[in-house]
Amino acid sequence: MKPAALWVVAVVVAGLAGVVGGAARPSRGANEDARAIAEGRLPSGYRDWILISVAREEGELDDIRAILGNDRAIKVYRTGTRPFPDGAIIARIAWSYDSSEENNKTFGRQQSFIAGRPKNGVQFMVKDSTRYASTGGWSYAQFDDGKALTDAAKLRNCFECHKAFNDHDFVFTRYAP
Amino acid sequence: MKPAALWVVAVVVAGLAGVVGGAARPSRGANEDARAIAEGRLPSGYRDWILISVAREEGELDDIRAILGNDRAIKVYRTGTRPFPDGAIIARIAWSYDSSEENNKTFGRQQSFIAGRPKNGVQFMVKDSTRYASTGGWSYAQFDDGKALTDAAKLRNCFECHKAFNDHDFVFTRYAP
Numbered sequence: 001m002k003p004a005a006l007w008v009v010a011v012v013v014a015g016l017a018g019v020v021g022g023a024a025r026p027s028r029g030a031n032e033d034a035r036a037i038a039e040g041r042l043p044s045g046y047r048d049w050i051l052i053s054v055a056r057e058e059g060e061l062d063d064i065r066a067i068l069g070n071d072r073a074i075k076v077y078r079t080g081t082r083p084f085p086d087g088a089i090i091a092r093i094a095w096s097y098d099s100s101e102e103n104n105k106t107f108g109r110q111q112s113f114i115a116g117r118p119k120n121g122v123q124f125m126v127k128d129s130t131r132y133a134s135t136g137g138w139s140y141a142q143f144d145d146g147k148a149l150t151d152a153a154k155l156r157n158c159f160e161c162h163k164a165f166n167d168h169d170f171v172f173t174r175y176a177p
Numbered sequence: 178m179k180p181a182a183l184w185v186v187a188v189v190v191a192g193l194a195g196v197v198g199g200a201a202r203p204s205r206g207a208n209e210d211a212r213a214i215a216e217g218r219l220p221s222g223y224r225d226w227i228l229i230s231v232a233r234e235e236g237e238l239d240d241i242r243a244i245l246g247n248d249r250a251i252k253v254y255r256t257g258t259r260p261f262p263d264g265a266i267i268a269r270i271a272w273s274y275d276s277s278e279e280n281n282k283t284f285g286r287q288q289s290f291i292a293g294r295p296k297n298g299v300q301f302m303v304k305d306s307t308r309y310a311s312t313g314g315w316s317y318a319q320f321d322d323g324k325a326l327t328d329a330a331k332l333r334n335c336f337e338c339h340k341a342f343n344d345h346d347f348v349f350t351r352y353a354p
Contacts, residue, residue, distance in 0.1 A: 047227075047228075047354075048227050050224075050225050051224075051228050051243055051245065053272075053291065053292045054231045054241050054242070054243050054272075054291075054292050055241070055277075055289065055290060055291045055292065056233055056241060056274070056289075056290040056291075057288055057289055057290075058287075058288040058289075058290075059284075059286055059288035061288065064231050064232070064233060064241075065231070066228055066231050066243065066353075068228065093353075095230075095231075095353050097233070100232075102341075102342075103349060105341075106338050106341045106342070106349075107236075107338070109236055110235075111234055111235040111236035111238070112232065112233075112234055112235075113232060113233040113234075113235075114230065114231075114232045114350075114351075114353075115230045115231050115232065115353035118353075118354060161283050161284070164279075164282075164283045165279075165283075172280060172283075173291075174291075176243075176270075176272050176292035176295075177224075177295060
């Protein structure tokens with residue numbers, strides 16, 4: 001079995017383990033959200049999570065984005081007590097990077113770029129140091145138009161980049177106060 | 178009295194009215210937050226509000242920003258039932274627009290810009306259609322390093338731009354799903 005295929009198996013097994021195990025460890029909300037993601041469903045309410053930071057990616061991504069965290073993730077960001085605990089989830093939403101003609105007209109100059117249509121999917125990192133030990137304790141998921149990405153090679157690529165950040169628990173984004 | 182001075186008086190009177198009146202109209206949280214802003218204090222917990230959208234401003238502002246809303250504001254954004262009710266508050270946070278060397282190194286190309294240090298203050302729009310009737314039903318406030326801006330001319334400038342958006346209740350930002 002190729003590594004990519006093994007990874008899919010790991011994700012599926014982890015998903016099932018989430019259903020069967022249902023450990024009391026993470027709080028009910030975090031547990032349910034982690035389970036939803038493992039089962040290929042968007043966790044309800046993630047869009048209400050607290051903002052961690054924002055960013056702009058040029059190049060092929062060409063988007064403007066927001067990174068949100070559930071309560072467990074935010075607590076770590078605000079207290080600085082890494083590593084993230086099991087049940088911490090980080091979400092990345094992105095939109096097209098659009099020049100705003102109405103804003104520019106008001107400002108009297110070309111300067112304003114706003115979030116346009118949703119773009120590049122919604123991505124999640126879910127922390128479970130046991131289940132996802134082989135990928136730094138995190139699973140990586142992406143939803144395009146609400147549908148879970150199942151391309152194992154693409155998902156594996158997430159970790160390939162995130163592992164460069166192993167000195168701060170595999171997370172790119174820093175909290176913007 | 179010059180219009181700018183009148184506006185300061187209006188803000189101060191409105192602030193006092195908030196203290197004395199304390200009407201049951203807006204919920205306790207929104208009421209307290211509106212009062213804090215009118216009195217020149219940052220409302221507690223605004224950083225936990227739900228994300229409305231993100232943007233990048235070039236030019237003199239040169240920042241990347243997030244716009245957050247309290248529950249009343251978010252409800253309107255999600256249901257499309259403008260105008261905003263009294264007690265709706267919108268916050269704008271901004272940061273320096275920084276090239277991320279660590280992200281670029283990971284991606285192998287120059288593409289990533291992240292939120293750096295807080296910049297251009299934290300701004301609020303507070304809806305009260307009666308108190309702030311002369312400025313479209315909104316008051317405008319800015320906090321620099323937590324300290325309320327008291328320059329009436331600068332605050333008046335907020336409305337001068339926002340009034341271009343009178344067809345959607347004086348608010349620039351649209352909700353990014």
